[in-house]
Amino acid sequence: MKKLILENYQSPGDTVMLTAAVRDLHLLYPGQYITDVRTHCPMLWENNPYITPLDDNDPEVQYIQMNYPLIHQSNTLPYHFIHGFIQYLNFELGTAIYPTAFKGDIHLTPEETSWMSQVHEITGNDDPFWIIVAGGKFDFTCKWWDVKRYQEVVDHFAGTIQFVQVGEALHNHPPLKNVIDLRGKTDLRQLLRLVYHSVGILTPVSLPMHLAAAVQLNPGLQRLRPCVVIAGGREPVHWEAYPNHQFIHTIGALPCCATGGCWRSRVLPLGDGDEKDNEDQLCLNPVGFLPKCMDIISAQEVIKKIELFLIAS
Structure with missing residues (x-):
């Protein structure tokens, strides 16, 4: 061997x-x-x-x-x-490996899946919840969406969807109102269990997007785990999206992503010495602090994508 x-x-x-x-x-x-x-x-x-x-x-x-x-x-x-x-x-x-499943390979133990979720610990019940990621890493600001629009989405589903906000403490994750705030309160293992217990995920292109497919389904979830991804024009759809995704993109809609994903990293230079401050890594169509491909995605468009999953349920 x-x-x-x-x-x-x-x-x-x-x-x-x-x-x-x-x-x-x-x-x-x-x-x-x-x-x-x-x-x-x-x-x-x-x-x-x-x-x-x-x-x-x-x-x-x-x-x-x-x-x-x-x-x-x-x-x-x-x-x-x-x-x-x-x-x-x-x-x-010199092998001939090919994908045997359309997802990553994450393993939770029976003990882990039997534990109550962090949300249950806070609320005392097993009511369904969606995970929301309303930010991202500082070195990839082209992936960010307007936090005010995330709040619009949360407010629209008040009384219908309980959102649980997650995010790495050292990254940019502005607080949202009327959510369960678990920002900086989950290590990776806890995040996996949170995804396991969730009934949906709203996120930009990020780790939770991949986990939505990779983490096994809770027996109570009788379909692929819903995931709405706010992607813009940075990555090609077929490179990132999974079957359980509503992948909101602008590929082909703007000159900067007319022939595919731009793969640019930052909207504006941050002056941190990172190579992502180089001109070829900066957004070609900035609108304030957002790339245009993200700015033209409205809160209403995201709401409609989430509602597709609610209709199906």
Whole structure:
């Protein structure tokens, strides 16, 4: 059995995609590989049956710095993000791996799924709730949407949907009114359980978008977990969207994303020394602090997408 250590220190969303590649390697080449990983997000690998601790100094270990160069063809080829690491592993190993499921590979234990949710701890009941992500990382401001519009959405569904706001404490997540505020109060493992108990997710392109597909369904949810993604024109739809998504995009609608996602990072330079301040990383059509592709998405459009799921229920 070949020993592999796969390394990637990108964002948690990238790690979720790497879990799919590890799963598919083992399912399609059973008994041929022993795998371990080095990422920023060890909690996403807990309980994973395909991970075996390996010693970095073991001379039999093949160390692979994982990447997904397929992203550079995302505007011209019909591939999803889930193919990225898989294609790279095939190149490195000479394998013919392919996706065996259209989702990442996250494992919750029966004990974890039996625990009450953090929302239940606060409210004392199991009323259904939607997760809402109303912000994002400072280094990717092109993904942000107007927080006032998020509030409009929350207010519209007052008495119908209980929203639970989440977000990393060190990122930009302005507080919303009339929500259960769990910003900065969930580690990754707690977030997984929160997604498990949720009945829907509203988010920009982010980790919770990937978790909406990757986390197993609560038995009480009799369909794919609803997820409304406010995406704009940065990423190609087919690269990011899952079957359970209402993916609100503007690809083809504006000159800056007329032929595909722009993949730009920031609306304005932040002066932090990051390469994302370079001109080729800045938004071509800023409207204040928003990219135009996000600014033209109205609260009413998001509301209609959420209402589609409510009609179906």
